Amino acid sequence: MMELLATRAITDGKELHDQAHRHAEGQLFCVQSGVVSVQTDAGRWVLPPGCLGWVPPWQSHAATSHGALQACSHYFGEAGARASMPAVLTVVRNTPLLQALLVELPPAGAARSHYLQTFAHAFGCQPPLAGFLPMPAHPRLQALATTLLQQPADSADLDGWAQRCGMSRRTLTRRFAQETGWSLGQWRQQMRLQCALAQLARGLPVTTVALDCGYQSVSAFIALFREHFGVTPGVWQAGGR
Template sequence: MGSNYYGERRLTDEMPVIVSAQHADHHTSRTTHVHHHPEGQLYIPLQGVIVVEAGDVRQVLPRGRLGWIPPDMPHGATAHGNTFRPGLAGYTIHLAPSWCADLPAQSRVMRMSPLAVSLLERMACWPHGTPADAAARRLATVFLDEVRTADEEPLHLTMPRHPRLQAMAAAIADHPADETDLDEWAARLGWSRRTLTRHFRDQTGMSLVEWRQVARLQKGMELLNGGASVTTVALSLGYDSVSSFIALFRRILGVTPARFAQFDT
């Protein structure tokens, strides 16, 4: 899904939006390399999960969520489909720059409202994925109103800017089961506990404990989507009990891990 998804034409006020269906096959994943374009972009999975790297933010999108990418932001994505359910995997929506003015300046993960889901079903039926008349354009503007007011979800991780903190965050994201605590990380980085805590929160908007929880949740969604059992996932992520993992998963995603694995939420 690069910048030439609709040929050599760029989106304009005359053709402000295009909806593209994405299909799953028997491959376990499909990757779009880092690129950028002047249009804004929405990723909307219907099955599996989509992992989006956008700027310094990593998003993991299950069904029922959408990922927003502002215009000109470098980004890439990997779609992890369910190999047992080939077919329609989801949609991407590209928006002309003028239609992005009131949308967030940073990438976001948001929950789809029931109205937004219904509107998307109508928009997906557009010939060539574009609105053919004024009524269709009004439909798109109502959809964007729903996006603007959508609830943000804690399914994204902001990478810190400082090189030492980046290295620490990357290590945690790669090995979320690692139980290295604040004092040990502070000693490794040559900082005090207080300095590490302050800089990490200033640059990520989260405490280290919160950041690690989301990193574990992101990894857990990927493993569950790949067919791993709830018990296997919980233990591989470093949880002492499966019930602790289930409680966190349900608190943040609103469903149990077993239901997520069965229905992709």
């Protein structure tokens, strides 16, 4: 059965900068404002406001906040978490039902267990959100991906990337797709959107975010952002998501 062991609240806007660590408990991030990025060996997830992020027991992870953070973390016992929650890191929308099951959780007894099992079932029924950025395992490809994460405006083309990695264009394309499931172009697009969310959460102007993240024009950034998130960057930043 699911067992909620502890809850850690972050309600004063402080930034979160956890080093990579792991623990026996399953951890549930609940983000109200700001953005949290969670780095694992497999890649990086981004949790925007209004989302829940599940980290399974013993999953190595490092969490970083962007912008004034209002959030909390719930820690669940290992046995129940393994039996009832996803086996991989998962991000879903925080629905009214999921929120109510935790807010109204009874202090003890059979009712508490029933609430937690219902929460686990409802969480599993939610479609995962597309917030994952896979990281390649090959050292040279990983170094390239890390550089691009640090410099999202890097405008090098495929030939330039291949030269940096000491690979042929064909080898780079094939190996990157094999290790991430994405083309380099798809990966860079997702990476830039993740970086844009983080910068918008810090309150930077839309124009600054567009240029810092490598978009050729503000209008192109706005169009792509709206295509992926359903609203413009300005509306998202104002809380209209």
